[in-house]
Amino acid sequence: MELVINFFHNTGFGLVTTGHLIMITVGLMFIYLGIAKHYEPLLLVPIGFGILMGNIPVFKGLGLGIYEKGSVLNYLYFGVRQGIYPPLIFLGIGAMTDFSTMLARPKLMLLGAAAQVGIFVTFLAALAIGFPANEAGSIGIIGGADGPTAIFLSAKLAPHLVGPIAIAAYSYMALVPVIQPPIMYLLTTKEERLIKMSDPRSVSKREKILFPIVAFLLCCFLAPAALPLLGMLFLGNLLKECLVADRLAQTARTALIDIVTILLGVTVGASTQADVFLTGKSIGIFCLGAASFMVATAGGILFAKLMNLFSKEKINPLLGAAGVSAVPDSARVVQLIGNREDPSNYLLMHAMGPNISGVIGSAIAAGVLWSFLLK
Amino acid sequence: MYGLKAISAANGWLITLAGISIVFSGLLVLSFFISNMEKAIRFLDKQKERIKHAKIKPVPELAKRKKKAKEDKRAEVTKVVWLSPEQVEVYNYYRWITERLGEPFSLQQLLEHAEKRGIRRPYYHLDMFLQMRLLYDAGGDQIGFYRWARDIEIELSEEKNEN
Numbered sequence: 340m341e342l343v344i345n346f347f348h349n350t351g352f353g354l355v356t357t358g359h360l361i362m363i364t365v366g367l368m369f370i371y372l373g374i375a376k377h378y379e380p381l382l383l384v385p386i387g388f389g390i391l392m393g394n395i396p397v398f399k400g401l402g403l404g405i406y407e408k409g410s411v412l413n414y415l416y417f418g419v420r421q422g423i424y425p426p427l428i429f430l431g432i433g434a435m436t437d438f439s440t441m442l443a444r445p446k447l448m449l450l451g452a453a454a455q456v457g458i459f460v461t462f463l464a465a466l467a468i469g470f471p472a473n474e475a476g477s478i479g480i481i482g483g484a485d486g487p488t489a490i491f492l493s494a495k496l497a498p499h500l501v502g503p504i505a506i507a508a509y510s511y512m513a514l515v516p517v518i519q520p521p522i523m524y525l526l527t528t529k530e531e532r533l534i535k536m537s538d539p540r541s542v543s544k545r546e547k548i549l550f551p552i553v554a555f556l557l558c559c560f561l562a563p564a565a566l567p568l569l570g571m572l573f574l575g576n577l578l579k580e581c582l583v584a585d586r587l588a589q590t591a592r593t594a595l596i597d598i599v600t601i602l603l604g605v606t607v608g609a610s611t612q613a614d615v616f617l618t619g620k621s622i623g624i625f626c627l628g629a630a631s632f633m634v635a636t637a638g639g640i641l642f643a644k645l646m647n648l649f650s651k652e653k654i655n656p657l658l659g660a661a662g663v664s665a666v667p668d669s670a671r672v673v674q675l676i677g678n679r680e681d682p683s684n685y686l687l688m689h690a691m692g693p694n695i696s697g698v699i700g701s702a703i704a705a706g707v708l709w710s711f712l713l714k
Numbered sequence: 715m716y717g718l719k720a721i722s723a724a725n726g727w728l729i730t731l732a733g734i735s736i737v738f739s740g741l742l743v744l745s746f747f748i749s750n751m752e753k754a755i756r757f758l759d760k761q762k763e764r765i766k767h768a769k770i771k772p773v774p775e776l777a778k779r780k781k782k783a784k785e786d787k788r789a790e791v792t793k794v795v796w797l798s799p800e801q802v803e804v805y806n807y808y809r810w811i812t813e814r815l816g817e818p819f820s821l822q823q824l825l826e827h828a829e830k831r832g833i834r835r836p837y838y839h840l841d842m843f844l845q846m847r848l849l850y851d852a853g854g855d856q857i858g859f860y861r862w863a864r865d866i867e868i869e870l871s872e873e874k875n876e877n
Contacts, residue, residue, distance in 0.1 A: 437832055445745035452741040459730040469716050472724040541800055541834060544807065546751050553751075554744055561740045582810070582831050696741055703740050707733040711725075 354396035358613030366390030366608065378513040379668075382486065385601050386509060389608015405609045416606045419501055422494045424603040425487035426571040431596025432487075432666070432698070433551070433575025434588045441692040442546055443539030446646070447658060451696025453642030454662025455704045457482030457635025461627050462708070468623065473497050476708040478624050481508045482631030483701030484515070484663040490607065491568060492705040496712055502610035503621040507628035509607075515668040516675070518629070519636050519660050523676050526640045527656050531647075532680045534655040536689045544580070551576040558703055565706030569699065635663040639693065661690035664697030795846050796871040804839040805848070805868060807831070818852035818859035 347353050369387030373380035392412070397403040405412040418424040441448060462479030470478060477493035477500055489508040493501045511518060523532075551573035559566050578588035639659030647653050657677050661670045670690035677686040715723055797805060811827045812819050821840060828836035843849050848866055852859045 442748055445748035448741045448745040452738045455737045459733050463721055463726050466721045466724050466726045467717050558740050700737050703737050707736050711729045
């Protein structure tokens with residue numbers, strides 16, 4: 340009988356705590372949102388399942404948990420800890436992104452820069468409420484609305500916070516259609532939302548080939564710490580545009596990015612073990628993350644309005660909201676709001692410009708924070 | 715430490731100011747470069763063209779023969795088609811793709827490759843080339859497959875874009 344009781348105490352039923360149950364509920368919610376609501380299913384389903392995997396109560400010392408040296412999950416987590424997965428994801432993103440809308444109207448890139456204000460405002464707010472500088476930088480990057488960048492920077496600056504930061508970043512990215520519209524309505528008038536954008540010019544293939552090379556050189560000379568992310572992003576794009584490396588581009592935008600997304604999702608999910616995740620800091624991170632998304636959205640919209648004061652050709656300020664780099668969700672939200680005001684107003688194509696420049700901007704911001712805050 | 719004191723102690727203001735400036739200046743320089751890239755490419759093309767025309771080379775025997783062969787080939791050309799720079803670019807990509815596909819080729823395959831490679835408005839351009847008779851049906855037992863017309867020469871028109 341004693342043997343049976345001992346066995347029971349070593350099972351999940353015997354070891355389970357309230358924390359485990361809370362986290363399992365969070366995991367199930369992620370899976371539900373991904374499958375039933377179609378909110379970023381490629382990310383939320385592996386992350387949600389990862390949360391379940393990370394929160395099965397196991398007997399410590401068996402080498403099963405993600406933080407136990409030698410465990411399988413620990414080996415897979417190496418890619419997150421060392422910042423290997425995010426650049427590989429950027430390679431795939433580069434290979435699937437068409438930069439032509441941005442190349443056609445380069446001044447919209449500034450909206451992508453303006454939206455990065457959210458990162459730095461949140462960084463200041465995190466410092467003010469008592470987070471150390473390295474953690475504040477990692478929290479601030481949530482405002483970049485770019486999951487891989489957030490994971491990359493927090494793996495470098497505050498590895499112990501990768502779990503909460505990644506979960507916050509991906510949760511808010513999935514909630515872009517909920518978070519952004521109220522701010523967009525609040526900061527724009529009906530007349531502004533009705534502004535129609537003129538058709539963009541056609542972009543030649545040579546421009547598309549030259550762009551990743553020059554952009555890489557310019558950005559990385561300016562912020563060398565952004566090299567791993569931007570280098571891979573622009574390499575992926577060059578593979579796509581140069582036509583002669585189509586096989587590599589095809590692999591990067593399909594098999595490679597899918598494999599890395601699965602590994603990243605599962606391990607980030609599994610890193611949210613209840614004892615590590617359910618702390619006061621995580622709550623702070625979630626609150627600051629939401630604030631940073633709002634500030635970033637507002638920053639982009641207000642800058643678009645500022646640009647309208649000085650430029651002849653008016654910009655629809657809704658496009659500023661696409662400056663947060665949640666590609667392509669924030670651009671879709673801009674299209675949705677613009678279309679709701681005037682069904683003949685198509686903003687999606689124009690919103691992709693600031694959206695993509697937001698990716699570049701947040702990678703530069705991550706590089707800057709990394710170089711300033713690395714001890 | 716909390717509040718403004720904590721920000722100042724961690725050099726928060728300086729990092730924020732520097733960070734925002736670097737992100738803005740990076741994207742500003744990039745947008746400036748992009749807005750001038752098209753002009754720079756056109757300028758370089760013009761210069762290349764000018765140098766090509768201005769160069770008077772001594773014509774050795776072999777080059778003379780090559781030139782004659784080229785002129786003979788030109789004589790076979792019965793029609794000249796003027797295309798805008800965008801059309802020439804797409805035409806060159808289509809030629810590049812069909813070199814790999816081999817002639818005769820199926821238009822469906824050509825379009826699939828063009829779409830996959832992000833060539834702009836592939837259907838529109840293919841339709842235009844068909845209307846200009848740059849492509850013709852191979853006929854016979856290869857009906858439904860196409861070849862490039864050999865008796866047509868492509869010239870670049872100054873017009874930037876026809877539509």
